[in-house]
Amino acid sequence: MYALRKENFVDAVTPALEALLSDLQHTTEVLKRAKCKHRHSSSIQDLEPVYEEQTRSSSCHGLDSIEQMLDDYSQKRKSPEDERYTNSTTNQSERPTVQNLLQNLSSDDPLQLDSMLGTLQKDMSKHGISTIPKGDCASCDKPIIGQVVIALGKMWHPEHYVCCQCGEELGHRNFFERGGKAYCENDYHDMFSPRCAYCNGPIKDRCVTALGKTFHAEHFVCAECGRQFGDEGFHEKDGQPYCKVDFFRMFAPKCNGCKEPIKMHFITALGTHWHPECFVCQECGKPFETGSFYVHDNVPLCETHYHKKRGSLCATCQKPISGRCVSAMGQKFHPEHFCCFYCRKQLNNGTFKEVDRKPFCHKCYHTTHL
Structure with missing residues (x-):
């Protein structure tokens, strides 16, 4: 009892x-x-x-x-x-x-x-009550009676378990260990964490490594617009990161047709670059299906509009004249297409009568107009 x-x-x-x-x-x-x-x-x-x-x-x-x-x-x-x-x-x-x-x-x-x-x-x-020490403090080597902090495989008086850098008591706060020493969260990150290349502050959480540097995730942004990079990633120019839109707008070659940046495939012709869909006849917009084109005043044209620009289209058939031609009434004709407007016979002797910019042979002229 x-x-x-x-x-x-x-x-x-x-x-x-x-x-x-x-x-x-x-x-x-x-x-x-x-x-x-x-x-x-x-x-x-x-x-x-x-x-x-x-x-x-x-x-x-x-x-x-x-x-x-x-x-x-x-x-x-x-x-x-x-x-x-x-x-x-x-x-x-x-x-x-x-x-x-x-x-x-x-x-x-x-x-x-x-x-x-x-x-x-x-x-x-x-009085019959023994106070048994819980161990010796790793800092002062004196017995610990009462509250005790156990950390780093040792025991400490609560007031002796402090950050080795600033001396603040760690208590129940988060701490980090390095080289057998305890650091408070701020000092540890300030001394050992990587630095953000944008703000030069310590990186405590997520880290982005790019261009040989480290960044806070929220600080790795486009050097032009300041927006974070999405799934498209980024493009580099002179050691600076750019989003896709700003990079192509600022540094990509421009299409000579639409004047917009060329992002992928392109055609080089006439000393400049073109989107494939933009390298067409600059008059009618038809693509060069055969791969050949004509140039007039450094502009790519189809055969028809090339001859039209040069005035070498037949006034009758509107086809290019590549050989002999007849020049009359300020126009050009294939020889076989220069005919009497009334009888449709070819005017091959070089003589004709003109009425309202229409050619007539002598016989038809006398029949219809005299």
């Missing part, structure tokens, strides 16, 4: 005891840091009075609660013989208590807290 009561008591007092010890350890660290700063500047108030008073009040309150529990528990365990022996050998008013030490704590001597921790642990043992 006694063992059961002892276990219940230990379970009840241990959480409060560990919390108190953790607070005292943290206060020790604050005082040590404050004293270290004081060595460099005597005018600096290292420990604010309000914080110091709150720390003492909190610790006193915790001690009041724990010592009351310990005294009650100790009185229950004492036999009458123990009571008589204690009263005869020790003056209770002369025994230094942890609470007395805390009330007399000086902020100028943080080593008093170390002594207080030792005294408190001895006092707990004297």
Whole structure:
């Protein structure tokens, strides 16, 4: 029955005891840091009075609660013989208590807290409660009683598990490990993450690698319009990325027919480039099906419009005249097509009568007009 009561008591007092010890350890660290700063500047108030008073009040309150529990528990365990022996050998008013030490704590001597921790642990043992350290802190090599941080395969006081670069406590924040050292998220990315070629900031999430550089995904954009690249990808010119539209608009050769950029297949003719669908007769728009074309004033033309431009079409059949021709009435004719308008006989002797720009042989002229 006694063992059961002892276990219940230990379970009840241990959480409060560990919390108190953790607070005292943290206060020790604050005082040590404050004293270290004081060595460099005597005018600096290292420990604010309000914080110091709150720390003492909190610790006193915790001690009041724990010592009351310990005294009650100790009185229950004492036999009458123990009571008589204690009263005869020790003056209770002369025994230094942890609470007395805390009330007399000086902020100028943080080593008093170390002594207080030792005294408190001895006092707990004297009452039958043992405070077993959870391990040694990897930073200060002192035992850890209370809250503990386990990281990088080691144990730490919470106030000692800090970023090796800026010294900020990591606590429950995300951290990164490199070379066995812990870094806060900002310092790790600032020191080791790749840099964005656009903004020069560290890349913490998705990264785009292109043109021998790294970019934030949202910063890899067209150098002309500033839009992100879609499924079409990008085109490079002089080390700069461009979207398809801007690249062809700015740098692609222009079609001599429609004046638009040539993006894929093209034809080279007359010293310039053409879309295949644009290399046609510039008069009628018909393609050159045989692959041959005529040039007039550096413009590609079909045979018909070439001769029309040159005035070498037969006025009767509207076909090109490639051999002998007859010139009459300001027009040209195939010899076989220069005929009397009335009788349709060929005017091959070179003489004719003209009426309303129509040729007549002499016989038909006399018949119809005289």
